[in-house]
Amino acid sequence: MNARRLVTGLLVGAALVVTGCTAGPVDDAVPGQWAPQAVSAATVSGLPVERVAEVGAPRIADGVIPPTNRWYSGLVFGAEPQPVYPFPLAFAAASDAFTLDLPAVSATAQTIAASFAGGLQVGLTADRFGAVRADAVSVTLRWWDGGDAVGDVTIAEGSPVVGFTAARESALVPGAALEPAGDGVWTATADDTTFGVVAPGSRWSEGTLTVPADGHAQWFALPDDADIADWAAALDAPISGVEIDSGQDAEASSTRLTYTGTAATVLVPFPGHETDAACGLGTFRTAYGDAVACAGTELEWSVPVQPARASFDLDGADDAVRSDIAAQIAADLDATPPLPTDTYYGGKALARLGALLTLAGELGEADLAARVAERLWTELSPWAEPGGCAERDTRCFVYDDALRLVVGKAPSFGSEEGNDHHFHYGYFLSAAAALVAAAPERAEPLREVMDALAADIAGGAAADALPQLRVFDPYRGHSWASGLSPFADGNNQESSSEAVAAWNGLALWAEARGDDALTSTATWLLSAEVAAARALWLEPDPQTLAEGFAHPIVSLTWGGKRDYATWFSPEPSAFLGIQLLPLSPVALDYLGANPARVAANVADAGPTAFTGPLGEYVRMYSALAGEAERAAAAAALATLPAVDDGNSKAVMLAWLTAAAGASSSASAGQSAKDP
Numbered sequence: 001m002n003a004r005r006l007v008t009g010l011l012v013g014a015a016l017v018v019t020g021c022t023a024g025p026v027d028d029a030v031p032g033q034w035a036p037q038a039v040s041a042a043t044v045s046g047l048p049v050e051r052v053a054e055v056g057a058p059r060i061a062d063g064v065i066p067p068t069n070r071w072y073s074g075l076v077f078g079a080e081p082q083p084v085y086p087f088p089l090a091f092a093a094a095s096d097a098f099t100l101d102l103p104a105v106s107a108t109a110q111t112i113a114a115s116f117a118g119g120l121q122v123g124l125t126a127d128r129f130g131a132v133r134a135d136a137v138s139v140t141l142r143w144w145d146g147g148d149a150v151g152d153v154t155i156a157e158g159s160p161v162v163g164f165t166a167a168r169e170s171a172l173v174p175g176a177a178l179e180p181a182g183d184g185v186w187t188a189t190a191d192d193t194t195f196g197v198v199a200p201g202s203r204w205s206e207g208t209l210t211v212p213a214d215g216h217a218q219w220f221a222l223p224d225d226a227d228i229a230d231w232a233a234a235l236d237a238p239i240s241g242v243e244i245d246s247g248q249d250a251e252a253s254s255t256r257l258t259y260t261g262t263a264a265t266v267l268v269p270f271p272g273h274e275t276d277a278a279c280g281l282g283t284f285r286t287a288y289g290d291a292v293a294c295a296g297t298e299l300e301w302s303v304p305v306q307p308a309r310a311s312f313d314l315d316g317a318d319d320a321v322r323s324d325i326a327a328q329i330a331a332d333l334d335a336t337p338p339l340p341t342d343t344y345y346g347g348k349a350l351a352r353l354g355a356l357l358t359l360a361g362e363l364g365e366a367d368l369a370a371r372v373a374e375r376l377w378t379e380l381s382p383w384a385e386p387g388g389c390a391e392r393d394t395r396c397f398v399y400d401d402a403l404r405l406v407v408g409k410a411p412s413f414g415s416e417e418g419n420d421h422h423f424h425y426g427y428f429l430s431a432a433a434a435l436v437a438a439a440p441e442r443a444e445p446l447r448e449v450m451d452a453l454a455a456d457i458a459g460g461a462a463a464d465a466l467p468q469l470r471v472f473d474p475y476r477g478h479s480w481a482s483g484l485s486p487f488a489d490g491n492n493q494e495s496s497s498e499a500v501a502a503w504n505g506l507a508l509w510a511e512a513r514g515d516d517a518l519t520s521t522a523t524w525l526l527s528a529e530v531a532a533a534r535a536l537w538l539e540p541d542p543q544t545l546a547e548g549f550a551h552p553i554v555s556l557t558w559g560g561k562r563d564y565a566t567w568f569s570p571e572p573s574a575f576l577g578i579q580l581l582p583l584s585p586v587a588l589d590y591l592g593a594n595p596a597r598v599a600a601n602v603a604d605a606g607p608t609a610f611t612g613p614l615g616e617y618v619r620m621y622s623a624l625a626g627e628a629e630r631a632a633a634a635a636a637l638a639t640l641p642a643v644d645d646g647n648s649k650a651v652m653l654a655w656l657t658a659a660a661g662a663s664s665s666a667s668a669g670q671s672a673k674d675p
Helices: 226-236 319-334 343-362 368-378 423-438 438-457 495-515 516-538 570-578 585-589 595-606 615-625 628-637 649-673
Strands: 092-093 095-100 111-113 120-123 128-134 138-145 148-156 161-168 168-173 181-182 185-192 191-198 203-205 207-213 216-221 241-248 252-260 284-285 289-292 298-304 396-400 405-409 555-556 559-564
Touching: 095 161, 095 216, 120 216, 138 241, 148 495, 161 168, 181 226, 185 226, 191 226, 207 216, 241 516, 252 516, 298 516, 319 343, 319 368, 319 595, 319 649, 343 368, 343 405, 343 423, 343 649, 368 423, 368 438, 396 438, 405 423, 405 438, 423 438, 423 495, 438 495, 438 516, 495 516, 495 585, 516 585, 570 595, 570 615, 585 649, 595 615, 628 649
Parallel strands: none
Antiparallel strands: 092 095, 095 120, 111 559, 120 168, 128 138, 138 148, 148 161, 161 216, 168 207, 181 185, 185 191, 191 216, 203 207, 241 252, 252 298, 284 289, 396 405, 555 559
């Protein structure tokens, strides 16, 4: 094996992640052509400039884009910095110290927690800190003493090492005494954890580690089965950042993370994998299962490609079924009330009309499709006016030049602070893509604002007006929903299915625009989020769930814990339902991949699975468990009095029809293989 590389491959079939190492060239190890994510040509110059949220001054240097929706956002926003989780560690920063921790894992029936709890503090002669560089996986913090820089610390997901580089000769004061363990190597014990530090050329005396100017000290927590000498031998210089590349072919979508600034370091792939001899630096116990430490400077992995889908496959439906769906589309359209004016519920309602439009077109109902298209255009066009907010206070977007956000008015669920932008804007993009597919002449009037929404959540914009990959975490393979992350357990994401729907909507819009680069990025995001939705939320490997946790799913994922809970309801139907809506066609490709897990998840939701909040989504999901469940769902739909405001009975009929067709095709394929 090349010691500078670590390659991991994720094969998400039964929510299983498999990793390994290879000595081959990079291009032979992964499919497709590696490429960095391109900055889009989108512009926000046509939007009114308005600072909707007052969040105070973030702890960032001039020229750094405010890092909303990152795993480390809590460090830079808020009156006091929050702990963050550079997996597998926890980390905290203060004006005159930083602290690294390896939290103990605990579990209740509802929660698996590994929250920041103390660890080893390292004091500095400093009076403030701030972020001076950031990417989607790592951040560099600088401490100052008055106007003078003291030193920089870079932390990164997948790096169990906190590296300090001194701008001047610096006195570091650890909270526990250092014991010699080699030339320039020491250990310390705090909170029942052994910590190590490798600091060539530094000296330890009277409780202080003195690091020379331009020298470095790398601090880390040692796993119980690790050897300090092996770790010291595996470390060169501290890392300085993480480069992100993606690649794909017809079968696999791949991610490569290159940890820069060093010729050798220690990395920890995300849990849920098998290991080989290359990963012999110990095993961390984490809230996400065991994680192994390995020598290398790159992480690579692949997941199955998930193509974007706009429509259900209704080819097997007979004329009577198609007629029933068409009639329901007309009824749903006629029953559509005035649409909400906020970005979440308004976006959901627009996407609902877009789904009805696509469904009418799939059925060949031209007149009906024209009616839906006209209503959708009437509702969507005000949102697409770049200067709309100069004339009104709702159904329009502005550009916040402080947070560098595209903010919809009226905002909802904290979207003015960056919360949930991918959830909200994915609905808009899905609706716009459906309208353009049916009426191509609508593309140009929609282009400027929809491109801005796409740039806000993923593509970035020229001149750093918007960041790349605002919400997506390439290391974990899923998104973060909180803009400012004012939480002691790190950032979080609840609705894995709305994140999937967001990237599906982004891909459909990119395809409608003929933007190949954005289509590729969106497919990468979609594929990763689908794999994560299964492996972390809906179908986690039981081996990654701590003993004592009593459920087969996780409904709220944090940096430092995993919850069976939601923000909005205490009911189990909501815990499962928030992982299912909006029942888009792409959801059929992954929600029912394991029918036995579908049945187990529905059973875990208990006696009110179908009658509690979001119960209709759970009922439709249950149809993926088998023919009897589909029949029961169809019978229930026939008498269902009302549905969620982002849903429609027509889409639910199409869902059941397509699910039956998919099941028949799978059964036929299996029969053909049987001897």
